[in-house]
Amino acid sequence: MSEEMYKKLAQAVIDGEADDAEALARQALDQGLDPLACITNGLTKGIQQVGELFASGEYYLPELIISADTMKVAMDILEPALAGGQEREVVGRVVIGTVEGDLHEIGKTLVGTMLSANGFQVTDIGVDKTAAEFIEAVKENNATIVGASALLTTTMLQQKKIIEALDEAGLKNQVKVMVGGAPVTQSYADQIGADGYAEDAISAVDIAYRLADAPA
Amino acid sequence: MIKLEERKASIKPIKSKLKISILDDQEISQINQNTRTVLEEIGVVFPSDKALKIFAEVGANVDFEKQTVKIAADLLDKYLATSPRNYTMAGARPDLDVHVGDGKGTYFYCSGESPRVVDFSTGERRLSVKEDIANHARIADYLPIISLMWPSASASDKGETSPLHGLEACFTNSEKHVESESVMDEVSARYAVEMAIAVSGSEEKLRERPVLSQLLCCIQPLAQDRGGIEAAMIFAEYGIPVGFMSMPTLGLTAPPYPAGALTIAMAETLSGIMLTQIINPGVGNYISVNPGIVDPRTGAYFMGSAVAQMTNVSGVQMAHSNGIPILACHSFGGSQYELGNWQAGYENLYSHLLGVMAGADMSFGPSGMYEAVSLLDHPRILFDREMLRVIDEITDGVDVNPKTLAFDMIKEMGHKGGYISHRETGKFYRTTWPKESILYDDGKPEGRKWRDPKDVAREAITWILENHKPEPMSESVKQELRQIVDRADKDDSIKREISGHK
Ligand code: B1M
Numbered sequence: 095m096s097e098e099m100y101k102k103l104a105q106a107v108i109d110g111e112a113d114d115a116e117a118l119a120r121q122a123l124d125q126g127l128d129p130l131a132c133i134t135n136g137l138t139k140g141i142q143q144v145g146e147l148f149a150s151g152e153y154y155l156p157e158l159i160i161s162a163d164t165m166k167v168a169m170d171i172l173e174p175a176l177a178g179g180q181e182r183e184v185v186g187r188v189v190i191g192t193v194e195g196d197l198h199e200i201g202k203t204l205v206g207t208m209l210s211a212n213g214f215q216v217t218d219i220g221v222d223k224t225a226a227e228f229i230e231a232v233k234e235n236n237a238t239i240v241g242a243s244a245l246l247t248t249t250m251l252q253q254k255k256i257i258e259a260l261d262e263a264g265l266k267n268q269v270k271v272m273v274g275g276a277p278v279t280q281s282y283a284d285q286i287g288a289d290g291y292a293e294d295a296i297s298a299v300d301i302a303y304r305l306a307d308a309p310a
Numbered sequence: 311m312i313k314l315e316e317r318k319a320s321i322k323p324i325k326s327k328l329k330i331s332i333l334d335d336q337e338i339s340q341i342n343q344n345t346r347t348v349l350e351e352i353g354v355v356f357p358s359d360k361a362l363k364i365f366a367e368v369g370a371n372v373d374f375e376k377q378t379v380k381i382a383a384d385l386l387d388k389y390l391a392t393s394p395r396n397y398t399m400a401g402a403r404p405d406l407d408v409h410v411g412d413g414k415g416t417y418f419y420c421s422g423e424s425p426r427v428v429d430f431s432t433g434e435r436r437l438s439v440k441e442d443i444a445n446h447a448r449i450a451d452y453l454p455i456i457s458l459m460w461p462s463a464s465a466s467d468k469g470e471t472s473p474l475h476g477l478e479a480c481f482t483n484s485e486k487h488v489e490s491e492s493v494m495d496e497v498s499a500r501y502a503v504e505m506a507i508a509v510s511g512s513e514e515k516l517r518e519r520p521v522l523s524q525l526l527c528c529i530q531p532l533a534q535d536r537g538g539i540e541a542a543m544i545f546a547e548y549g550i551p552v553g554f555m556s557m558p559t560l561g562l563t564a565p566p567y568p569a570g571a572l573t574i575a576m577a578e579t580l581s582g583i584m585l586t587q588i589i590n591p592g593v594g595n596y597i598s599v600n601p602g603i604v605d606p607r608t609g610a611y612f613m614g615s616a617v618a619q620m621t622n623v624s625g626v627q628m629a630h631s632n633g634i635p636i637l638a639c640h641s642f643g644g645s646q647y648e649l650g651n652w653q654a655g656y657e658n659l660y661s662h663l664l665g666v667m668a669g670a671d672m673s674f675g676p677s678g679m680y681e682a683v684s685l686l687d688h689p690r691i692l693f694d695r696e697m698l699r700v701i702d703e704i705t706d707g708v709d710v711n712p713k714t715l716a717f718d719m720i721k722e723m724g725h726k727g728g729y730i731s732h733r734e735t736g737k738f739y740r741t742t743w744p745k746e747s748i749l750y751d752d753g754k755p756e757g758r759k760w761r762d763p764k765d766v767a768r769e770a771i772t773w774i775l776e777n778h779k780p781e782p783m784s785e786s787v788k789q790e791l792r793q794i795v796d797r798a799d800k801d802d803s804i805k806r807e808i809s810g811h812k
Contacts, residue, residue, distance in 0.1 A: 154606030156561070195537070197529050200562060204609040247425055247464035247472050248492070276684045277425030277466065279437060295609055 096127050100136035103168060107140030108147075110160035112167045119171040129172040133182045137165050137172075138213070145211045155204075162210045184215040186306035189231040190241035191219035193252035198245035201275060201295070205241060208295040209302055214239075225252065225259035232260070237269055239305050241298075244275040253278070254286040270305040274298060312692070312746045314773045318781060319485045321406055321457035324698065325415030326705035330667045332624045338631045341569055345576040346383040348532070353380035354581040355533035358540050364588055381581060389584040389591075395633050397594035399458060399551055400519035402485035402509070402781070407519065408457050408672075410551075410594065410635045416666045418675025418698065420450040421642035422460035423476075423491050424686035430771070438463030438686060440472075443479035445775060446678065449688060451484035452778040455676055455695050458487040460525070462678065463686050470805050471798050474501050477522070478795050481509050482788055484780050489523040489553075495807035499524075499541035501798045503548050508790040509783075517549035523594070525553045525637075528578035530563035537807060539582070546586035551594030553637055554579035559602045560617065568601075568621040575599040576628055583634065596671065598637040599625030602682075613641035613682050614657035619664060626668040638670030643694055644679025654680060659697050666701055688775075689767040692748050696763075699747060 099122050106115035115137075122132045144161040147153040153161075173182065190206045192199055199221045206218045217235045219227060232240055240260065244250040253273045260266045270289040283291035290305050292298035333341070356362055357377045366372040368389075371380040396411035408417045427438040430445070446462035461476025468475040473492035480488040493502045506522035507513050516522075524545045526538045542552045556575035558564030564571040579597045586593055601618040602611055612618070622640035629636035639661050647654035665673040676694035678686050708714075719734060729735050744750060748766040798804060 148607075151607050155604060155609050156606065197535060200559065200604070200609075200611060208609075246492075247466050248470050248494070251469055277437065277464065279426075282437070 096131065099125070099127060100132065100139070103132055103136030104140035104143065106168070107137055107161050107165050108143055110157060110164050112160075112164045115164045115168040116171065119168040123171070123175055129175040130177075130180050130182060133169065133172055137168055138182075141165050141211055142213075148211065155207075158211060159207055162207055165210075182215075185213040186238045186302060187215045187217075187235055188239045188241055188302065189217045189219060189228065189235055189237040190243070191223040191228060191231070192221040192243045192245075193249050193256065194222055194224045195252065196244055196246050196249040197221045198243070198275070201245070202241075202243035204295045205243065205274065205292070205298045208299050209241075212299050212302075214302060214306075225256045228256050229259055229263050229265065232265055232269055239270050239272060239302055241272045241274075241302075244273070244278060247277050250275065250277050250282070253288065257287050272298065272301055272305060312748060312770055314770060314777075316777060316779075317452075319401075319406060319451045320454045321401070321408065321417070321486065322454040323415035323417045323457065324455075324666055324702045324705060326666045326669065327707035328667050328705050329669060330623070330664065331627060332620060332668070333627050337569075338627055341572050341576065341628060342631060344569075344573045345580065346386065348573055348577045349381040349386060349581060350383060351380065352532060352577075353378040354578060355379075355529075356539060356581075356585070357534070357536040360543065361534070361539050361585055364543075364585060368588055379581065381584065386580060386584055389587040390580065390632055390634070392587045392591040393583050393595045393634055394592055395635065397551065398519055399487045399489075399523055399594070400510075400521050401487050402521065402783075404519075406457075406485055406487070408487055410596065410671050416638075416670050417457040417672045418455055419489070419637065419643070419672060419677070420446070420456045420459040420462060420691070421491075421644070421674045421677040421679060421683065422446075422462035422686070424463040424679060424684055425466070426685050427463055428685065428687040430688050430775075435685065437466040439467040440465035440475050440479055442686065443476050444483045446686065446688060446691075447480045447483035448778055448780060449678075449691060449771060449774050450676075451486060451780045452774045453676060453691070453695060455698050456486065458489055458523075458672070459484060460489050460491045464492065468799075471498070471795065473498055474505070474795050474798050477502060477505055478791050481505065481521075481791060482783055487521060487523070489525055491525045493524060493541050494526075494535060495537035495804065496540040496544055497801065497804050497807045498798065499544040501794055501801075501804075502541075503544060503550065504794050505791055506548075506550065508787055508794065513548070520548075520550045520594070523551040523553065525555055525598070526582065528554055528556045528575075528582060530556065530558050530578070531574050532578060534578070534582060539585070542582065542586060543589055546589045546593045549590060549593055551596070552582075552586050553596040553598055554582040555598035555600055555637075557600045557602060558621075559604060559611070560621070562604050564601075568617060568624060571601055571621055572599065572624055572628055575601075575625065576632075580632065580634075596635040596637050597625065597629040597632075599628070600640045600642070602640075611682055614645055614647075614653075614661065619661055622661070623664045623668045626665070626670050630669075635671035637672040637674070638665035638668065639673040639675070641674070642679055642683040643674030643677035644681075644683050648680055655693075658694060659700075662694070662697050663701050663704070666705055689764065689771045692767040692770055693763070696748055699744060703744075 210216045272290040273288045290301040292301045365379045399408040450456045465472040465475040510516040556578045558571040564574045583595045601621040645654040676691045678691035748763045
């Protein structure tokens with residue numbers, strides 16, 4: 095019975111059927127199934143397949159995002175039910191946002207979505223976020239990676255402020271910082287002491303994997 | 311090769327005999343109606359208390375908590391009525407003034423604020439600096455097809471005051487009208503106004519012939535930028551024209567359909583125009599609709615696509631139906647693709663051509679941009695210029711008159727042909743064969759071989775950079791500009807403003 099439920103959960107994610115996913119997640123808990131197994135063998139399998147479909151060009155971005163949203167709906171039901179000490183397996187916990195004074199959100203959202211679809215737990219804090227808001231989100235989510243996006247020459251300086259604020263808060267050794275955006279370059283990233291720079295969403299996933307593997 | 315000679319700056323619009331209209335009257339009125347319903351029922355977010363108070367005072371339905379303004383159609387139309395269809399964006403001399411809406415055709419911008427450049431000497435891609443802006447301003451000053459300019463790149467060597475350094479670099483290296491696309495806070499706006507007053511000579515002269523304007527992007531969907539809108543309020547107060555641009559990304563920040571995306575764009579831009587008209591009735595405004603799409607396979611942002619282009623050009627009719635001028639040509643006169651890339655060529659050609667044929671008052675023209683306005687390459691500007699040269703010719707249409715019907719010529723030549731030896735043919739070629747082109751270069755006398763236009767363009771840019779000296783600005787005005795920017799550099803409140811009010 096549990097195998098069948100895992101399959102259904104995976105399929106709901108693949109089809110992007112949020113209502114089904116929600117109903118199935120509740121049903122699974124009612125039936126006393128292990129929430130962690132439902133996540134690992136159901137939802138995660140589904141999103142992995144979606145990732146493959148996207149990579150092969152079969153799925154387009156809207157489907158990828160709808161599936162990621164569907165997964166989140168079910169996750170919001172299953173995760174609180176995890177037994178104490180149980181944690182779903184994630185590659186890394188990412189807090190991502192666009193820096194203060196900057197309202198460009200397309201690239202940041204895309205990077206966040208791609209990271210989610212690749213097994214990272216992503217908290218997207220939105221646009222126009224201060225260094226303090228980044229720090230708060232890092233603490234709240236026990237993040238391992240901070241992603242800061244900046245699209246303006248006048249706001250890219252905020253990426254440095256975030257790194258300095260992490261340092262001041264004594265968090266610099268716990269998290270890795272990844273930066274990106276149109277005016278940002280590898281040399282700028284090096285100069286401000288970021289741990290990673292990605293030119294686009296695809297390479298952001300590679301960099302995030304590298305940062306996740308790197309010893310904290 | 312284009313004619314390279316020492317000369318003063320001049321400007322030249324393109325007037326098209328050929329006309330296209332995408333929307334019929336009923337479609338225009340449906341979109342206008344939809345826009346007004348959106349403004350009335352959904353409203354636009356203005357995250358500025360100052361702006362909200364101004365809207366509330368004139369009777370708009372303001373929710374201060376949600377920072378949203380809902381506007382009844384008759385209230386909107388009352389304020390749109392004072393936004394002029396014709397006005398001046400001035401250059402340093404009256405013959406460089408752009409008389410928006412004067413019926414002389416489409417005036418071209420050199421767009422800008424590129425974060426990166428291709429270094430002209432080394433070919434290396436790097437972050438742009440102030441000197442790049444100064445160089446590109448001199449190139450734009452030299453080319454008559456450019457009538458107005460943005461700082462072409464961002465001064466990454468100047469940090470938060472990069473927008474003001476950009477203006478300084480343009481004012482001191484060109485006599486043409488300068489527009490800021492990056493002054494996005496009230497404090498910087500006040501410095502920019504001071505600079506414009508210095509260039510004009512007095513506040514009164516600035517109001518009469520504004521040498522500066524501002525382009526402000528609305529935030530999709532249905533919102534404005536706090537700092538940007540507060541800057542716009544300062545500019546409007548001083549009679550400085552303010553353009554509002556909407557960049558709906560179809561299916562991302564706006565509905566995927568052009569009609570819905572146009573509705574979003576019109577609601578955003580018209581609400582901004584209304585605010586500036588409340589502040590200073592009669593101040594110049596324009597609209598720009600710059601749609602994009604997302605590559606659904608990778609998420610990459612695209613400015614060139616048939617559907618986005620159609621949406622952009624439809625904006626011309628939408629703006630004009632509201633009595634507002636428009637700046638057309640989506641993609642900021644650039645393309646997604648690299649120079650030398652076939653797709654960049656065709657995308658650029660159709661986006662330039664359609665704007666002119668639709669009767670846009672202004673359009674992004676030769677800019678030297680690619681990679682979706684994020685990379686500037688100086689020689690590229692001559693490729694854009696080349697397209698406009700062709701467009702100028704095409705949009706002249708076909709002359710039909712007794713001379714061109716050429717009955718006498720046909721009779722004279724009869725069945726033997728050989729028109730090449732006819733005197734009229736000689737005259738025709740003399741006027742028609744493009745002398746001012748980088749494409750048909752006949753090379754050095756010894757060679758007479760086709761030369762790669764890239765080499766020809768490089769030579770021309772080298773010549774312009776080495777030889778073109780814009781009419782010098784008086785030393786005292788230069789000094790004044792320097793002092794203003796210097797003061798701004800030391801003003802910590804700019805940093806606070808850019809960071810927001812948090
Ligand atoms: C954490 O780790 C990572 C890793 C990788 C990361 C990352 C983080 N973040 C990004 N990446 C990377 O991966 C992503 C996916 O592949 C990529 O993200 P991107 O964001 O680069 O790519 C996206 C998928 C698609 N790209 C985009 O979405 C940006 C495209 C361009 C054209 C652009 C857009 C669309 C917009 N804009 Co703006 N805009 C431009 C942009 C030019 C350009 N080509 O970048 C740029 C950035 N804008 C500019 C400007 C000036 C402005 N914009 C403004 C506004 C807007 C819109 C709101 C209209 C709109 C954004 C809509 C939205 N909701 O996000 C204003 C600022 C508003 C503000 N306060 O932020 C305004 C100031 C204009 C005005 N006068 O109002 C220029 C900046 C100049 C500079 N050097 O500072 C600009 C380069 C265009 C230009 N040349 O004029 C990579 O960079």
